[in-house]
Amino acid sequence: MPQPELDLERLVREHQAELWRYLRYLGSDAARAEDLVQETFLRVWRRPFEERNRRSTAAYLRTVARNLFVSDIRRRRSRPVFQDLDEADAAWNAHAGGDGGERWRAALTTCLETLTDRARQVLGLFYGARRSRAAVGREAGMTEHGVKTLLRRTRSKLRTCIERKLHESA
Amino acid sequence: MRAPEDRLLELALSEHFGAESPPDVVGQVLRVAQAGRRHRRSTRRWSWAAAAVLLVGLGAFVLFTGREPAGPEVHVLKVGVTRFENVPSGGIALDTVWGRILLRPGTDAQLNAPESGSLLLTVFAGRAVLADGAVGAGREVFLRAGLPLLEASLPSADVRATLDGLIADVRQSESDLDPTSPTYVEELRRMKTARSKLLALTEERSELFIYILPRVLPIPSAEARRDVRDRTLELLARDPRLRAARRLGRELERDASTLETETLLALASRGLPGALRELGTRLDSLSGWPRLRVAAHFGLREDARGLELLREGLRDPLLFSGDPDLYLATVVALERLGQAGHWRDAWARMRDAVARQLDAGRTDTARQEVLRLGYFHTALRAQQPLDLSRLSEVVARYAAKDTRVLQTGSDIQAELERLGQ
Known part of the structure; x- marks a missing residue:
């Protein structure tokens, strides 16, 4: 039976973004992730659920979401992004920490500002506009191989920068 | 297979550069939660097998006697559940199965059980009715369908x-x-x-x-x-x-x-007096938001039947997020009954909601909310009638018009201030 005392609206507002990002990370596309987010909240609402603190609530929601995700890919016979979901979860927990990844994303934003204009342009075209490497190359005046190399180096640089920022602020 | 850290970074980059962003599902979740409460009060029992048999036959017949679809996306529907069978190719494809179904006209498609689980896709009055016994009855699924409307008259x-x-x-x-x-x-x-x-x-x-x-x-x-x-x-x-x-x-x-x-x-x-009489007799037998909707109908006609229901309706913590159109209709009804002050309260809540949307970068959503508020503001000031039977559709059509005047966050906020006066 649903918990009438549960503030469903607040629960959804506080956790929907992180839950969606988690499902995208596990391998759902954006639309399916949105549906699974809805389903997760409705399942939680219908069962006895005691909110203790934000962190444990987030972990519980991710557990429910993960179970729904697994049922979904089994039903659709899709290939999962990760073979080992436990390992994927561990990586997520390390990334998200206790704040759903807010500090991590803030560090990413800062690190992006340290890149060259060209690197940011290439990232924007590839990840933002979702162009192919060849199309990015044409627009940026580079070869496709050059784009591939730049993307690889830039991602590596960003990972190093983010780690450093998180370490500095810890 | 990508390492988890790489996947996290790539998704974050997609989000940072605007390719995607977390959705706001508050309204949808609250609406389904509320619908689930109403469904549990129902005492009807149905034969799933009967429905499935009927729908397979009817669905196949209706599906392939319709006209060519008009366009890729026509309606967003809320539907429920039954059973799935294979449907021969002939113009329907499913991009996703649960929650979002995009029907693309003219494509050669297979609705195979392994792809979609157990779903029956039927055409009803030109709109897709999706059914999935595995999901459970009473759920709302939002669809977009690109199918024509069928013509039909009431049987004798x-x-x-x-x-x-x-x-x-x-x-x-x-x-x-x-x-x-x-x-x-x-x-x-x-x-x-x-x-x-x-x-x-x-x-x-x-x-x-x-x-x-x-x-x-x-x-x-x-x-x-x-x-x-x-x-x-x-x-x-x-x-x-x-x-x-x-x-x-x-x-x-x-x-x-x-x-x-x-x-x-x-x-x-539309002014049929028999329908109004029947609504009056039903006011006490209904419950929840359907009852509120009937009370709002009377209030909008400056008929004080259901006045207490209207006041009580505004105290429902789910109403503002779950059915904002009904919330605003209730506010307008109360104002028309001489209960002043509700519009100002509603405006303040909407102002906060719009501010949250703008802070989160959801300008389009904020724009739609302000246009919705504008529709009700016009109805209030000009004493225009409101058709509560198709309120959401009318509001959505109104909100879809003329968005060019509210391009930026500043435009939106200026319009919001105007509506508060």
Whole structure:
């Protein structure tokens, strides 16, 4: 039976973004992730659920979401992004920490500002506009191989920068 | 296979550069939660097998006798659940299965059980009705369908009587039958005969499908029943022969007690007095938001029946997020009844909601919210009527118009301030 005392609206507002990002990370596309987010909240609402603190609530929601995700890919016979979901979860927990990844994303934003204009342009075209490497190359005046190399180096640089920022602020 | 850290980074980059962003599902979750409460109060029992058999036959027939689709995305629907069978290719494809179904006209597609689980896709009045027994009855699934509208008229009274009898037999659940009863076999045979007869009838006359479907399906019939109402109202609006339109209106009013509340609201909004009388008698027997909707209808006509319900409705913590159109209609109704101050409170709540949207970068959503508020502001100031039977559709159409004047966050906020005065 649903918990009438549960503030469903607040629960959804506080956790929907992180839950969606988690499902995208596990391998759902954006639309399916949105549906699974809805389903997760409705399942939680219908069962006895005691909110203790934000962190444990987030972990519980991710557990429910993960179970729904697994049922979904089994039903659709899709290939999962990760073979080992436990390992994927561990990586997520390390990334998200206790704040759903807010500090991590803030560090990413800062690190992006340290890149060259060209690197940011290439990232924007590839990840933002979702162009192919060849199309990015044409627009940026580079070869496709050059784009591939730049993307690889830039991602590596960003990972190093983010780690450093998180370490500095810890 | 990518390392987890790489995947995290790439997704974050997609989000940072605007390719995608976390959705706001608050409204949808609250609406389904509320619908789930209403469904649990229902005491009807349905035969899933009967519905599935009927829908397979009806769906295949209706699906392939429709006109060519008009466009890739026409409607966003809320539907319920039944059963899935393979449907031959012929113009329907599913991009996703649960929650979002995009129907692309003209594509050669297979709806295979392994891809979509257990779903039945039927065309009802030109819109896709999706069913999935594995998900559970009473769920809302949002669809976009690119299918044409089918034309149909209400069956005559004697045909309706025949159909009602058959539908009653089909609706009966096999589990209701007593296997130890001497009449068990006879009742089972009657149930199965009724299904065959219904299928045969709808094969002869496809318009009967529109009458039958809402009476056979469970929760999805709320959407289907609204389609019956829409068909009827379109007939009333379009029929150039006034006598026929009046006759149809009288016929509907004679059956007012059997009509759904939504249908009655639509008819009452068009001035049919029988529908208004019936709504008055139902006010105490309804509950939840349907009851509030009826009370709002009276309030908008400056009829104080249901005044306490309106005040109580505004105290429902789910209403503002779950059904903002009904919330604002309630506010306008109270203002028309001389209960001043509610518009200012509603405006303040909307101002906070819009501020949250703008802070989160959701300018489009903020724009839609302000345009919605503008619609109700106009209705309040100009004393315009509000059709509560199709409020969300009308508001969405109004909000879709003329968005060019609210391009930026500043435009949106300036318009919001104007509406608060």
